[in-house]
Amino acid sequence: MNGFVNYNTMGFYKLTVNGQLHSVEADPDTPLLWVLRDNLGLTGTKFSCGIAQCGACTVQINGDPVRSCVMPVSSAINSKIVTIEGLSIANSHPVQKAWIEEQVPQCGYCHSGQIMAAAALLEKNANPSDEEIHNGMRGVLCRCGTYPRVMKAIRKASAKISKS
Amino acid sequence: MKTTTNLPRRDFIKLSAISGAFLAVGFVPLGEKESKIVNLSKTATPGNELNPFVFIGTDGKVVLYNHRPEMGQGTFQAIPMIIAEELEVDINDIEIRQSPADEHKYGDQMVVGSRSIRNNFNNMRKMGAAAREMLMQAAAKRFHSDVSECEAKNGYITHVSSGRKISYGVLVRDASELEPSNSPALKDPSQFSVIGKSVPRMDIPLKTNGEAKFGIDHQVEGMLYASVERSPFFAGRVIDYFGEKALQVPGVKYIFKTSRDVWGKKREAVAVLANSYWAAVKGRKALEIMWHNGDLKNWTTEEIWIDYYKASKEEGTTFEEKGDFENIFDKSANKIEAYYETPYQAHAPMEPMNAMVSVTEDKIEFWGSTQNPNGIRSHLAEKFGMHPDKIIINYTFMGGGFGRRSLMDVVDEVADLSAQAGVPVKVIWTREDDIGQGPFRACSLNHLRGSINAEGNAECLDHKIICQDIRNQSGYGKSPSSGITGGVITEYEIPNFRLNGVLRKHHIPITYWRSVYHSTNCFAHESFIDEMAHEAGKDPLDFRLVMLKNHYRYSQVLKLVAEKSDWYKTPDENTGRGVAIVERSGSFVALVAEVKRIEGKIVPYKFTVAIDCGIVINPDTVVAQSEGCVVMGLTAAYKSAITIEEGRVAQTNFDKFKLMELYETPQVNVHIVQSNEAPEGVGEAALPPTAPALTNAIFSLTGKRIRRLPFKLDEV
Numbered sequence: 066m067n068g069f070v071n072y073n074t075m076g077f078y079k080l081t082v083n084g085q086l087h088s089v090e091a092d093p094d095t096p097l098l099w100v101l102r103d104n105l106g107l108t109g110t111k112f113s114c115g116i117a118q119c120g121a122c123t124v125q126i127n128g129d130p131v132r133s134c135v136m137p138v139s140s141a142i143n144s145k146i147v148t149i150e151g152l153s154i155a156n157s158h159p160v161q162k163a164w165i166e167e168q169v170p171q172c173g174y175c176h177s178g179q180i181m182a183a184a185a186l187l188e189k190n191a192n193p194s195d196e197e198i199h200n201g202m203r204g205v206l207c208r209c210g211t212y213p214r215v216m217k218a219i220r221k222a223s224a225k226i227s228k229s
Numbered sequence: 230m231k232t233t234t235n236l237p238r239r240d241f242i243k244l245s246a247i248s249g250a251f252l253a254v255g256f257v258p259l260g261e262k263e264s265k266i267v268n269l270s271k272t273a274t275p276g277n278e279l280n281p282f283v284f285i286g287t288d289g290k291v292v293l294y295n296h297r298p299e300m301g302q303g304t305f306q307a308i309p310m311i312i313a314e315e316l317e318v319d320i321n322d323i324e325i326r327q328s329p330a331d332e333h334k335y336g337d338q339m340v341v342g343s344r345s346i347r348n349n350f351n352n353m354r355k356m357g358a359a360a361r362e363m364l365m366q367a368a369a370k371r372f373h374s375d376v377s378e379c380e381a382k383n384g385y386i387t388h389v390s391s392g393r394k395i396s397y398g399v400l401v402r403d404a405s406e407l408e409p410s411n412s413p414a415l416k417d418p419s420q421f422s423v424i425g426k427s428v429p430r431m432d433i434p435l436k437t438n439g440e441a442k443f444g445i446d447h448q449v450e451g452m453l454y455a456s457v458e459r460s461p462f463f464a465g466r467v468i469d470y471f472g473e474k475a476l477q478v479p480g481v482k483y484i485f486k487t488s489r490d491v492w493g494k495k496r497e498a499v500a501v502l503a504n505s506y507w508a509a510v511k512g513r514k515a516l517e518i519m520w521h522n523g524d525l526k527n528w529t530t531e532e533i534w535i536d537y538y539k540a541s542k543e544e545g546t547t548f549e550e551k552g553d554f555e556n557i558f559d560k561s562a563n564k565i566e567a568y569y570e571t572p573y574q575a576h577a578p579m580e581p582m583n584a585m586v587s588v589t590e591d592k593i594e595f596w597g598s599t600q601n602p603n604g605i606r607s608h609l610a611e612k613f614g615m616h617p618d619k620i621i622i623n624y625t626f627m628g629g630g631f632g633r634r635s636l637m638d639v640v641d642e643v644a645d646l647s648a649q650a651g652v653p654v655k656v657i658w659t660r661e662d663d664i665g666q667g668p669f670r671a672c673s674l675n676h677l678r679g680s681i682n683a684e685g686n687a688e689c690l691d692h693k694i695i696c697q698d699i700r701n702q703s704g705y706g707k708s709p710s711s712g713i714t715g716g717v718i719t720e721y722e723i724p725n726f727r728l729n730g731v732l733r734k735h736h737i738p739i740t741y742w743r744s745v746y747h748s749t750n751c752f753a754h755e756s757f758i759d760e761m762a763h764e765a766g767k768d769p770l771d772f773r774l775v776m777l778k779n780h781y782r783y784s785q786v787l788k789l790v791a792e793k794s795d796w797y798k799t800p801d802e803n804t805g806r807g808v809a810i811v812e813r814s815g816s817f818v819a820l821v822a823e824v825k826r827i828e829g830k831i832v833p834y835k836f837t838v839a840i841d842c843g844i845v846i847n848p849d850t851v852v853a854q855s856e857g858c859v860v861m862g863l864t865a866a867y868k869s870a871i872t873i874e875e876g877r878v879a880q881t882n883f884d885k886f887k888l889m890e891l892y893e894t895p896q897v898n899v900h901i902v903q904s905n906e907a908p909e910g911v912g913e914a915a916l917p918p919t920a921p922a923l924t925n926a927i928f929s930l931t932g933k934r935i936r937r938l939p940f941k942l943d944e945v
Contacts, residue, residue: 074479075479091505091507092479092480092507092508092511095505095507096507099505099506099507102446103448103505103506103507106448107439108439108442108445108446109438109439109440110439111443111445111579111580111628112445112581112657113579113580113581113628113660114660114882114883115659115660115882116660116882116883116884118882118883118884119579119660119883119888121579148439149438149439150438150439152438153438155438156434156437156438161437161438164433164437165429165433165434165437168429168430168433168849168853169433169437170301170432170433170436170437171301171302171303171853171854171857172299172300172301172578172579172580172626172627172628172629172630173301173432173433173435173436173441173626173628174443174578174579174580174628174629175579175628176436176437177439180437198891199891199892200892202890202891202892203890203891203892204890205890205891206579206883206888206890207579207860207888208577208578208579208629208631208861208888209301209579209629209857209860209861210856210857210858210859210860210861210889210894211853211856211857211860212860212889212890212891212894213856213860213894213896213897214853214856215891216891216894
C-alpha cells in the first residue's frame with residue numbers, strides 16, 4: 066500500500082446532518098463516512114468496501130444517494146446530509162415500514178444503505194418500473210441475498226407513497 | 230411489540246434483584262443436546278450474573294434470552310419462540326435479549342453448521358415447560374387445587390372449573406421458591422401455537438433505522454484504531470519495516486510488528502495504530518515494509534489444478550464402498566466420465582472483519598461480532614495465560630458470517646496489538662484485506678465415473694474428491710474433516726458405488742464456508758447424476774426418484790418440487806429446467822432451476838425450492854434462508870471466484886469479486902414440507918443444489934454441459 070500520502074493538517078468543517086449543524090475537526094480527505102461514524106457517533110451508516118462498489122455507506126446529500134465512503138468531508142459542507150438515523154422518527158418512513166412488513170433484513174448490515182438508496186429513488190420517482198428499481202439499486206450489495214424481499218418492499222413502499 | 234436491546238443490560242437484572250422477587254430459569258448444559266434445568270432466582274449476587282433463559286418480573290414482564298449469536302440466520306427470534314411456546318406467553322409481548330457469552334450457563338454458543346435449532350430444540354422446550362410448571366404449581370397452591378385443574382395461557386394460569394385467573398407476575402415470588410422439573414410435560418406438537426407460525430423478527434426494526442449495533446460500531450474510551458498491512462503472499466515474513474513516514478501522519482501513535490495465527494501458521498504483519506480509522510489507514514499507506522515471501526511468489530491457481538489432476542490418478546482414501554465398482558465399470562458398454570472444478574471462494578460478509586480487544590494485567594475484554602464467543606475466551610485465556618473468568622466477551626450482531634467469523638485469527642492479532650499498546654485497540658480490515666487474505670472455501674476437483682446398464686439404470690458410480698482438508702492444514706487435525714464428503718448422495722440405490730478422495734496440502738488458507746464441502750461436492754455429484762440420466766435417456770427427476778424410491782424424505786421433496794415447478798409440463802423452446810438435491814445439516818432439499826433464453830441471452834429465471842427441515846420454527850425464516858442460499862449459490866456459480874496469480878489473490882474488492890445484484894436476482898419460490906420430524910438446519914441447505922440445478926437447466930436448454938465454476942453466463 067505504498068503510495069502518495071497527504072500530510073495536510075486537520076481542519077474544521079461545518080456539516081448539516083439530519084437537520085443539525087455540527088462542527089467537526091478532521092483531515093480534509095477523511096471520507097464523510099468516517100466523520101459520521103467516528104466523530105458524530107452515527108454508526109447506522111456502514112463501511113464495507115471503501116471504494117463505492119457496495120452501497121452500504123449510502124447517505125442522502127440534498128436528496129441524492131451518495132456513497133459516503135468516497136466523499137471527502139471537505140466536499141460535504143454546505144449541503145443537507147441525511148443518514149439512516151435521520152430518515153424518520155421511529156421507523157415511520159414508508160420504505161422502513163415496507164422493509165419491516167416484508168421482513169427484509171437478515172444480518173441487516175447493508176440495509177441502512179439499501180433503505181437510503183430506495184428512499185432516494187422513490188423520492189424522485191414514486192412509481193418506478195421494475196427496470197427503474199433495478200437501475201436505482203445498482204451497486205447496492207447484499208451478501209445474505211435479501212434481494213427478492215428488497216424488490217417486494219420497494220414495490221410496496223412505492224404503492225403506499227403513490228396512494229398518499 | 231416491545232423493544233429489544235443488542236447487548237445484555239446487566240443493570241436490569243441487578244435492579245430487579247433489589248426491587249423484589251423474580252423468576253429466573255436457566256440450565257446447566259450437559260453435552261451437546263442435553264441439559265439440567267435450574268432455578269436461578271436466588272443466585273443473584275454482586276458479580277454473579279444470573280444469565281438465565283427465562284426471566285419474569287413481578288410486573289409480569291417476560292424476558293427471554295437468545296444465546297446464539299445472530300448473523301442473519303434468525304435464531305434471535307427462533308430460540309425465544311421455542312421457549313415461549315412451552316412457557317405459554319404471547320410471543321409478541323415479550324422482550325428478547327441476547328445472552329452473554331457463558332459456556333457454563335449457555336453451553337456451546339458457536340454458530341456454525343446450522344446447529345442452533347437442532348441442538349437446542351429440546352432444551353428450549355424443556356426450559357419453557359419447566360418454568361411454566363413452576364408457575365402452575367404456585368397457582369395451584371393459591372387455588373387450593375391440583376395442578377391438573379389449572380391451565381397456562383398467554384401469561385396467566387387459569388383454574389379451569391372456577392375460571393379464576395392469576396397473572397405470571399403475581400406468581401413469580403412463589404414460583405421462584407420451587408425446584409424446576411427436569412422432565413416437564415411437553416406440549417403435543419399438534420398444539421403448537423407459536424412454533425410453525427411466521428412471527429416477525431424483533432431484530433428487524435433495529436436493522437431498518439441504524440440502531441442495531443454490530444462489532445464495527447463499538448467504541449470505548451481511550452481506544453486506538455489499527456489498520457494492518459499483511460503480506461499479500463500467504464506466508465510472507467517481515468524482514469524489516471520503516472514507520473517514520475507513517476508516524477508523521479497526524480493521529481498516528483504507534484507502529485508495531487504483529488502476527489496472527491491461521492490454522493497453526495503464524496502470519497506476520499505490520500500495524501499502524503492511530504486515534505482514528507482514517508489516520509490509521511493513511512499511516513498504513515505510508516509504511517515501508519520489506520517482505521520475505523519465499524517461493525510462494527510464483528504460485529498460481531493453475532498449478533493447484535495441475536496438482537489436483539495429477540492427484541486424481543492416485544488411489545486415495547475410500548470413505549464408502551459397496552459392490553465392485555472397478556469390475557463393473559471395466560466391463561460396461563455404456564460408461565461416462567467427467568471432471569468438475571469448483572474454485573476458491575471468499576466469504577465476503579458485508580461487515581468487514583473487525584474486533585476490539587483490551588488487554589490489561591488482570592483483565593481482558595473483547596467487543597465484536599463473532600460466531601464463536603466462547604472460543605475467543607479460551608483462545609485469549611491460552612494466549613495470555615489468564616483465567617477464563619477474567620476474560621469478558623461482549624458479542625454483537627454480526628454483519629454476516631458464513632463461517633469466516635468462527636476463526637480466531639482476527640482477535641489473535643488485535644489482542645497482540647492491545648497488549649503492545651497497553652490500550653484498547655480496534656482493528657478494522659479493509660475489504661481488500663478481507664478478500665486478499667481469506668481463509669477461503671477450498672477449491673476442489675471432483676472426478677466421477679459411472680455406467681448405465683441395458684435397462685437404462687445406473688449400475689456403478691465412483692466419486693473421487695480432490696481438495697484441501699480444513700482440519701489438516703499445517704498439521705492441525707489428524708483425521709479428515711468430518712463432512713468432507715458432504716453433498717454426495719450416498720442414498721442413491723446404485724449397486725456398485727465408491728466414494729473416495731485424495732486430500733492435498735497447499736499453502737492457500739481455507740476454512741468453513743456456508744455449507745462447506747457440500748457446496749463443491751454437490752455441484753459435481755448432482756451434475757454427474759444428470760449426465761447419467763441423459764445417458765440413460767431418462768427424465769433426470771424420475772431417474773433420481775427411482776434410485777431413491779426407498780428414501781421417503783428425498784422422494785417427498787423431489788415430488789413436491791416437481792409439482793411446484795411444473796416439472797412435467799413441457800416448457801417452451803426458450804425455457805430449460807434442471808433439478809438437484811442435497812441433504813445438508815439434516816434438511817433435505819430438492820431444487821429446480823428454470824432458465825430462459827431472452828434476446829439470445831441465458832437468464833436464470835426462477836428457482837423452486839422444496840425443503841424438508843423437520844418441524845419448522847419460523848417458516849418465514851426458512852423461506853428467507855433458502856432465498857439467501859440461492860442468491861449466494863448463484864454468486865459462486867457464475868459471478869465470482871478467488872484465483873491466485875503470482876502468489877497473491879487476484880481479486881481485491883467488490884469491483885473484481887462481484888456479488889449478485891438486485892437486477893439479476895431470479896424469482897425464488899420456497900415450499901416447506903409439513904413434518905413432525907425433529908427440526909434441522911436451514912441456513913445452508915438450499916445453497917449446494919443451486920449451482921448444479923442451474924447448470925443442469927442450461928444443459929437442458931442448450932445441450933451445453935458446464936463442468937467448471939464459475940462460468941460466464943454471457944458466454945453460454
